[in-house]
Amino acid sequence: MSVLVWIEQIDGQAVHSSWEVLGKGRELADSLGSPLVALVVGHGVEAVAEEARGYGPDTVLLADDPALERFRLQPYAAALQEAIRRADASVILASATTNGRTLTGLVACQNQAGLAPDAVDLRIEEGKLVAVRSVYSGNILSDIYFDTDQQFASVRPRSFPAPEAGEAQGAIQPLPVPVDEGQVPEKILEVKPADTSEISLTDARIIVSGGRGVAKDPELGFKLVSELADVLGAAVGASRAAVDAGYIPYKHQVGQTGKTVKPDLYIAAGISGAIQHLAGMGQSKVIVAINKDPDAPIFERANYGIVGDLFQVLPALTKEFKKRLGKEEKE
Amino acid sequence: MKVAVLIKQTPDTAELPKVSPEEVRSGDVKATMVINPWDEYAAEEAIQLGDRFGASSVAISLGKEGETDALKHALAMGVNSALLVDVEAAREGDVWAVATALAAAVQHEGDVDVVLTGKMSVDGNSGAVYTGVACKLGWNLLVNVTKIVDIADGVVTAERSFEGGQETVTMPLPVVISVAKEINDPRYPSFMGIRKASRAKIPVLTAQELGLESIPRAVRWENLRKPEARHTEVQIIEGETVEEQAAKLVDALLAEKVI
Numbered sequence: 214m215s216v217l218v219w220i221e222q223i224d225g226q227a228v229h230s231s232w233e234v235l236g237k238g239r240e241l242a243d244s245l246g247s248p249l250v251a252l253v254v255g256h257g258v259e260a261v262a263e264e265a266r267g268y269g270p271d272t273v274l275l276a277d278d279p280a281l282e283r284f285r286l287q288p289y290a291a292a293l294q295e296a297i298r299r300a301d302a303s304v305i306l307a308s309a310t311t312n313g314r315t316l317t318g319l320v321a322c323q324n325q326a327g328l329a330p331d332a333v334d335l336r337i338e339e340g341k342l343v344a345v346r347s348v349y350s351g352n353i354l355s356d357i358y359f360d361t362d363q364q365f366a367s368v369r370p371r372s373f374p375a376p377e378a379g380e381a382q383g384a385i386q387p388l389p390v391p392v393d394e395g396q397v398p399e400k401i402l403e404v405k406p407a408d409t410s411e412i413s414l415t416d417a418r419i420i421v422s423g424g425r426g427v428a429k430d431p432e433l434g435f436k437l438v439s440e441l442a443d444v445l446g447a448a449v450g451a452s453r454a455a456v457d458a459g460y461i462p463y464k465h466q467v468g469q470t471g472k473t474v475k476p477d478l479y480i481a482a483g484i485s486g487a488i489q490h491l492a493g494m495g496q497s498k499v500i501v502a503i504n505k506d507p508d509a510p511i512f513e514r515a516n517y518g519i520v521g522d523l524f525q526v527l528p529a530l531t532k533e534f535k536k537r538l539g540k541e542e543k544e
Numbered sequence: 545m546k547v548a549v550l551i552k553q554t555p556d557t558a559e560l561p562k563v564s565p566e567e568v569r570s571g572d573v574k575a576t577m578v579i580n581p582w583d584e585y586a587a588e589e590a591i592q593l594g595d596r597f598g599a600s601s602v603a604i605s606l607g608k609e610g611e612t613d614a615l616k617h618a619l620a621m622g623v624n625s626a627l628l629v630d631v632e633a634a635r636e637g638d639v640w641a642v643a644t645a646l647a648a649a650v651q652h653e654g655d656v657d658v659v660l661t662g663k664m665s666v667d668g669n670s671g672a673v674y675t676g677v678a679c680k681l682g683w684n685l686l687v688n689v690t691k692i693v694d695i696a697d698g699v700v701t702a703e704r705s706f707e708g709g710q711e712t713v714t715m716p717l718p719v720v721i722s723v724a725k726e727i728n729d730p731r732y733p734s735f736m737g738i739r740k741a742s743r744a745k746i747p748v749l750t751a752q753e754l755g756l757e758s759i760p761r762a763v764r765w766e767n768l769r770k771p772e773a774r775h776t777e778v779q780i781i782e783g784e785t786v787e788e789q790a791a792k793l794v795d796a797l798l799a800e801k802v803i
Binding site: 223224228283284286287310311312314315318319321322323325326327328329330331346347348349350351352353354355356357358359360361398399400401402403404405406407413418419445463469470477478488489492495496498499501502507512513514515516517518519520521525526529530532533534537538 | 558568669670672686701706726760761769789803
């Protein structure tokens with residue numbers, strides 16, 4: 214029996230939230246008294262396997278093959294199946310990224326095993342995994358108990374703290390996966406990598422978001438949002454109203470039909486706080502609302518509020534943070 | 545070519561906070577029920593595939609008798625036909641049971657080349673049903689598709705998006721596709737469409753017809769509850785000038801240790 218964690222890599226870089234899952238995996242493996250196994254799949258990704266050794270696994274399985282270079286569901290599922298057999302895994306985890314959710318889903322279904330998608334907490338009870346899911350868009354919590362021997366979960370990013378990298382341990386073991394490129398149904402024709410300078414919303418510790426309040430000058434409004442975000446090393450978010458109005462691309466949208474985020478600090482500028490927006494950011498640790506309307510519903514969810522015009526408040530905040538964080542420009 | 549679009553009837557998103565754990569447990573949710581917002585993109589894409597490739601479309605939904613509002617919305621948008629799948633064993637929140645029932649309905653419909661779905665439901669939030677449907681059908685799967693570039697010679701070319709960017713891929717049919725919001729702008733049903741849909745008689749497929757009187761379950765939902773209400777006492781930062789307000793807020797945030 215073991216706990217197996219898939220460490221996702223994209224273009225040879227480990228996906229940060231995978232470490233959160235591996236860290237939690239250590240805790241679960243310890244309470245089960247079973248080994249923790251990390252799985253790295255790709256081509257020429259020894260560095261990711263080496264990095265994984267720093268987060269406490271007993272073994273790192275490395276499936277390396279040219280056909281595994283980029284994520285394709287069928288060969289990656291074959292690799293995960295092989296790893297489950299090799300590690301005799303009973304608890305199988307991954308970060309709930311697009312690929313992590315799909316991979317755990319398909320392999321769980323193939324094995325007729327239970328799945329807890331996008332879990333927000335995990336624990337062990339009577340030798341089995343219990344997952345907590347947030348459903349009804351953050352309005353209901355449920356414990357998921359498994360009736361099957363294999364227990365699969367994908368874990369929402371930022372549900373667990375990122376572990377500190379420690380001394381490398383556990384051996385890297387090659388995991389041969391028989392993949393015949395001719396048998397892979399999916400062919401990748403073209404790749405447009407994401408802008409790596411942008412901080413991902415779901416991984417962000419701090420998010421600064423703009424909403425309809427930027428309407429009188431949307432371009433300047435989001436420039437001010439971005440400037441504050443830059444000083445704080447934060448990701449830029451937006452409300453649906455701002456996205457629908459075309460002020461900023463959809464990938465920045467936070468809320469019901471956008472991303473669900475859980476930063477330490479969420480600064481909402483010119484966002485009224487519709488229920489659908491709150492569903493996406495209501496779990497943030499500290500919420501700051503900046504809005505001209507003192508009756509905006511966002512203030513009912515916020516820890517701190519400034520009733521004022523974001524076009525004045527944001528530059529003032531940016532300047533003050535620069536000063537305090539020692540980032541003041543030298544003139 | 546035939547396209548099946550899987551539709552879920554879900555609470556109006558504005559009413560989600562009012563849904564109680566008891567309603568979820570019993571399955572008798574009192575909220576206004578509408579088409580799952582993510583599934584509107586799938587319905588729109590089914591209609592567009594009809595225009596582009598002459599495909600016929602059928603909307604399939606799992607629900608109790610009479611739970612046809614979401615299907616009627618899809619019909620009113622322009623999906624050709626609709627089918628309600630009434631399988632009690634698939635109603636207990638087990639994603640694989642749901643997938644089993646939907647896959648059986650797709651098979652029962654016959655000759656389907658493409659299954660389209662939204663990326664998740666606003667109530668179950670699993671985003672796993674389409675994976676299960678592909679698995680149960682033994683079909684290929686494409687997730688988070690932002691554009692169907694072409695369907696020709698039994699192969700779909702599509703763009704899909706994930707955290708690492710965007711990829712253009714090809715996949716042989718038959719295929720299950722979950723669509724992302726970027727794929728299209730769902731149309732509003734026309735007045736004529738609504739009238740036609742309101743008169744439509746939607747056939748019901750029963751568990752008996754599908755041979756699904758019981759479906760093995762893999763998980764149990766227990767201890768349904770509301771999340772702990774968060775502290776909502778807002779501290780409004782006052783000040784003579786905006787600079788003073790900014791300074792006070794920065795003080796507070798540094799003290800919270802969230803910077």
